[in-house]
Ligand SMILES: Nc1nc2c(ncn2[C@@H]2O[C@H](COP(=O)(O)OP(=O)(O)OP(=O)(O)O)[C@@H](O)[C@H]2O)c(=O)[nH]1
């Protein structure tokens with residue numbers, strides 16, 4: 001959870017988890033990272049209450065760099081905003097995170113750069129490039145001491161996105177904007193704010209909209225539950241494997257034991273991913289939420 005001081009981060013942590021994080025009407029109540037545990041959909045989620053950050057945080061103001069660095073390693077950022085200045089806070093905080101190399105709710109640019117030993121720089125694209133040209137690509141590569149490379153743009157990316165790709169140290173993290181204190185606002189304003197993408201409007205004091213907050217949090221975490229069926233035993237539906245959406249049978253093998261991939265023969269899958277219940281599949285089969293998998297090894 002990241003946000004300006006006094007937006008209600010600690011109050012939210014205290015309500016969502018069994019951890020008590022001190023909250024008060026003055027700014028900078030929280031001075032260190034307070035972890036709390038939230039159990040939702042059979043999944044243990046660690047929620048971190050971070051100290052409030054201020055404009056200029058990415059340049060080090062108010063220990064902002066340390067706070068944002070913690071956010072860099074998270075699976076999801078909850079940006080907590082105060083209802084009466086939500087848009088301004090969202091803009092300023094997003095800029096601070098951007099300056100620290102965090103890209104919110106966006107995908108890594110699909111640009112392949114193959115560095116070679118000779119042959120100069122060759123630029124190709126699968127569509128028209130309207131925001132960057134070959135000359136600029138050469139210049140940027142030169143600044144990064146790359147003189148021979150094959151560059152392929154798979155979309156019409158901007159100069160900044162190309163630089164992100166070359167620097168290769170950006171973090172692409174989903175972000176849920178949590179607009180708090182709606183008990184102090186008008187219905188019209190709440191409705192307007194609720195229409196922004198990836199946004200949930202809540203009130204901690206009135207406990208408003210928490211069910212939707214948890215639903216959105218779950219959706220943006222982008223994880224699936226896979227249940228494994230050990231040989232000759234029943235499936236334990238209380239102990240799922242937690243995997244990123246789009247995971248394959250190979251990911252299931254890896255999360256059980258590293259030997260499993262080498263010894264893998266086939267897997268049987270039950271669930272929405274397959275047409276026949278069960279269906280025999282290979283290592284690269286993509287699984288869906290709540291699938292049951294039985295692995296067969298040599
Ligand atoms: N009206 C109203 N006040 C709230 C709500 N949530 C929190 N507050 C109040 O806002 C003040 C600040 O709350 P905190 O939880 O300490 O805020 P914080 O974001 O953790 O602040 P820092 O630790 O200083 O960064 C407290 O007085 C809370 O009681 C809400 O939904 N409505």
Ligand SMILES: [Mg+2]
Nearest residue numbers: 009010029030
């Ligand atoms: Mg706090």
